[in-house]
Amino acid sequence: xxxLDRYIIRQFVLTFLFGLLAFLLIFLVVDLxxxxxxxxxxxxxxxxxxxxxxxxxxxxxxxxxxxxMLLAALFVTGRLSQQNELAAMKSSGMxxxxxxxxxxxxxxxxxxxxxxxxxxxxxxxxxxxxxxERRYLQRISSSTSRFNIYFQEGRTRLVSIGFYxxxxxxxxxxxxxxxxxxxxxxxxxxxxxxxxxWVAADDNANETGWVLLNGTTRxxxxxxxxxxxxxxxxxxxxxxxxxxxxxxxRKPDEMDFEELREFIESQRNAGQQVSRWLVDYHSKIAFxxxxxxxxxFGVPFSSNKRRSGVAIEFGIxxxxxFIYLGFMKTSQVFGYNGDMDPLLTAxxxxxxxxxxxxxxxxxxxx
Numbered sequence: 392x393x394x395l396d397r398y399i400i401r402q403f404v405l406t407f408l409f410g411l412l413a414f415l416l417i418f419l420v421v422d423l424x425x426x427x428x429x430x431x432x433x434x435x436x437x438x439x440x441x442x443x444x445x446x447x448x449x450x451x452x453x454x455x456x457x458x459x460m461l462l463a464a465l466f467v468t469g470r471l472s473q474q475n476e477l478a479a480m481k482s483s484g485m486x487x488x489x490x491x492x493x494x495x496x497x498x499x500x501x502x503x504x505x506x507x508x509x510x511x512x513x514x515x516x517x518x519x520x521x522x523x524e525r526r527y528l529q530r531i532s533s534s535t536s537r538f539n540i541y542f543q544e545g546r547t548r549l550v551s552i553g554f555y556x557x558x559x560x561x562x563x564x565x566x567x568x569x570x571x572x573x574x575x576x577x578x579x580x581x582x583x584x585x586x587x588x589w590v591a592a593d594d595n596a597n598e599t600g601w602v603l604l605n606g607t608t609r610x611x612x613x614x615x616x617x618x619x620x621x622x623x624x625x626x627x628x629x630x631x632x633x634x635x636x637x638x639x640x641r642k643p644d645e646m647d648f649e650e651l652r653e654f655i656e657s658q659r660n661a662g663q664q665v666s667r668w669l670v671d672y673h674s675k676i677a678f679x680x681x682x683x684x685x686x687x688f689g690v691p692f693s694s695n696k697r698r699s700g701v702a703i704e705f706g707i708x709x710x711x712x713f714i715y716l717g718f719m720k721t722s723q724v725f726g727y728n729g730d731m732d733p734l735l736t737a738x739x740x741x742x743x744x745x746x747x748x749x750x751x752x753x754x755x756x757x
Contacts, residue, residue, distance in 0.1 A: 439527065460501065495683065521641075542663065567582040567583075589602075603626050689711075715740055
């Protein structure tokens with residue numbers, strides 16, 4: 392690493408950290424002004440409010456990192472160009488590609504760190520943040536009770552739960568319907584129970600899984616129907632354990648890589664459409680690399696000497712970031728609906744902006 396590399400990296404990192412801190416403070420103040428009335432109406436303790444925003448910070452850092460990276464790349468490169476330092480580097484034999492390397496190296500490290508940060512730190516913080524919203528702001532359904540849960544068990548079984556209490560591990564108003572494999576419109580049997588309890592392997596080795604309590608079994612034949620009452624009927628494991636029911640009600644932002652991957656696999660085994668969750672899973676990896684791509688775009692863009700100040704660089708970074716996020720959210724709609732491959736959906740914005748960065752790099756003077 393040369394002296395010039397250390398000089399560029401120091402300027403770039405300091406500007407990036409300053410920009411990230413500025414965006415973080417702006418975001419926190421704006422959000423606090425928006426939610427302050429809600430916190431006051433709910434008589435939320437100031438300590439809870441502080442805890443809420445401490446756990447909100449990782450999400451803001453995740454979103455603002457590409458913005459701060461682009462701002463730093465534009466500002467540092469523009470300043471070096473305005474002060475003729477970049478011209479002096481080029482006259483000494485340094486090409487634009489060589490000048491770009493320190494920026495790209497830092498951005499790559501930030502992107503790789505962002506994968507871990509986005510995949511584990513942010514979901515852990517979001518769990519506490521959303522839990523506070525559930526308890527005090529009533530913006531999300533209660534974390535300890537789930538209403539009207541429906542899922543498909545394999546190809547031929549439908550399960551509905553009227554109410555699930557995660558503290559007691561008990562489902563209420565349960566209905567299980569089994570259909571014919573050859574004709575999914577033909578109902579073969581139906582189980583209706585007041586409650587359904589989860590029995591762990593350590594509790595009773597003979598009954599591991601879900602057990603229906605106080606219900607009826609209806610069997611539908613070609614000429615007659617039968618009705619039987621039961622007090623206790625083991626129904627097996629189904630495709631969801633109690634933890635899976637809770638995860639099913641959680642947002643992907645609350646699940647880390649491993650939890651989301653396991654949840655997607657369980658939903659796929661249950662015959663569910665998993666395109667939406669696959670898009671969110673791949674986006675956890677794709678989004679951090681936006682930091683690298685915006686740097687590859689920003690450095691060549693600001694390498695030419697212009698009569699522009701910090702305000703112009705700031706405006707460009709904000710505009711480019713909003714275009715990126717807007718395109719990413721738009722493409723996600725197609726991925727959620729299954730109209731586009733989830734992996735392609737997650738990476739499409741990165742690929743298009745990488746193409747724009749390549750065109751921008753090729754057209755500027757080296």
